[in-house]
Amino acid sequence: MPTNATRMAGPAIHATDPWTPGNPKKRVRHQLLSNDERAQLAKIAAIVRFEKGERIYNQGDRADAVFNIISGVVTAYRMLADGPPVMSFLYPGDLFGLTEEARYTNTARATTPVIAYKMPLQSVQRILSSSANLDVQVIVKLCDELRQAQHHAVLLVQKRAVRRLAMFLELQEHLQIARNEPISEIYLPMDRSSIADYLGITLPALSRAFRALVVKKIITTRGRHHVKVVDREAFKKMADA
């Protein structure tokens, strides 16, 4: 019954991916690139060094470059308005420097001394725009999936069930808007059990979380699949982590 899944990814790249952690067949970075391509990369990528503890960029900064770690460990963290931060650790070969609306969405700092490629955003965009559209489409899709997975992680580090639920409802609302569907109500096609699993809580806990939001007059429910936000301000305060 319940379930649990994870945002899915693209095509079966994995099967032949030499960079996957845990994959026994390890190869040297960039081995798959031709000399030409390597040269192209070298032209746009500068090699930069950071000492232990040094900030590489700050969340909210205007994004001007993407990084690829050569050696060392980078810790990236996204601060939320309230609640714990969401962390990730980046190792050699990892790309980082995710942007949203031209700004970094997280802060990156060197946990050990770090050497990395630094690629100006402009150059990367130029190269990508010369790619086949189909490839770009796949890349865009993967970025989407990645953002979804990250959002899921942000949701799951929240400790109180009501907040997770509020964040989930807000996400569903956003997805609905993105699909140009009416938004007077939030439509939840899945059953409670699936939602509970997605939120990483149990069914009774989810039920109580719903009740809490209703009692506080933040939402109303119509049947099982429709939710209406009646106190937008309180809702945003609850959901905006």
Place this chain on the structure above:
Amino acid sequence: MPTNATRMAGPAIHATDPWTPGNPKKRVRHQLLSNDERAQLAKIAAIVRFEKGERIYNQGDRADAVFNIISGVVTAYRMLADGPPVMSFLYPGDLFGLTEEARYTNTARATTPVIAYKMPLQSVQRILSSSANLDVQVIVKLCDELRQAQHHAVLLVQKRAVRRLAMFLELQEHLQIARNEPISEIYLPMDRSSIADYLGITLPALSRAFRALVVKKIITTRGRHHVKVVDREAFKKMADA
């Protein structure tokens, strides 16, 4: 002080991505594709229908196709040996059918009636292999990041702190192996506070989780940055969710 970040993503694709949920500028699917490319896609993609509740594929099945939703909602879930499942909900435009070693890593079922493109894996691989290597590299990297983010979600859904810690240590060990580094010990370059944030627990809770593993003689610690697994079997049982 700690932090929180999320695995990062690729280049600033986002800024111009019309498919991003929440992006006000919504466009029609495939708008960016030329007629040629659309024709190419049509040649390999079959349109398939699933009724409400129908399984699309099962976790562990040999993967033969990737899907792209045209309409309807799909619930994907990954079952773990123990503990709750990890869920995701997929909407029109979403890709799904992630594979690992040629097998699906999760189960997908139609939550509402679903219409989707079904693309044979072979065809997708053929198209991708004809792409520029640089693009493929980016795609591979993004798949990596995605897997990492998904693993993070799998970890965060676990309810007991010791299990999250065990999963984290196992991940670090795998990453170390992938980097061809010695693995007699697990090396943790980051501080406890960062680990606690990554695990979505507090510092005291992390400290107790470490202690619990040490007391149970599953690991030993040397200084702050080195951990050794001394009871491999118990460790695996603890970590393998």
Place this chain on the structure above:
DNA sequence: TTTCTTTTTTGATCGCCGTCAAAGAATACC
């Protein structure tokens, strides 16, 4: 409708973890 099944809610108890606080260790700095 009536019945049966599935889903959801509610209740009660327990345990883990969050929270606050302080002591103890490791590191950096002088």
Place this chain on the structure above:
DNA sequence: GGTATTCTTTGACGGCGATCAAAAAAGAAA
């Protein structure tokens, strides 16, 4: 080496959610 700072551990307490169990509601089938 000594001091100060930072990081980590330990302790006590309370709360939230897990767990178990049962009732209620919704949906499906007859």
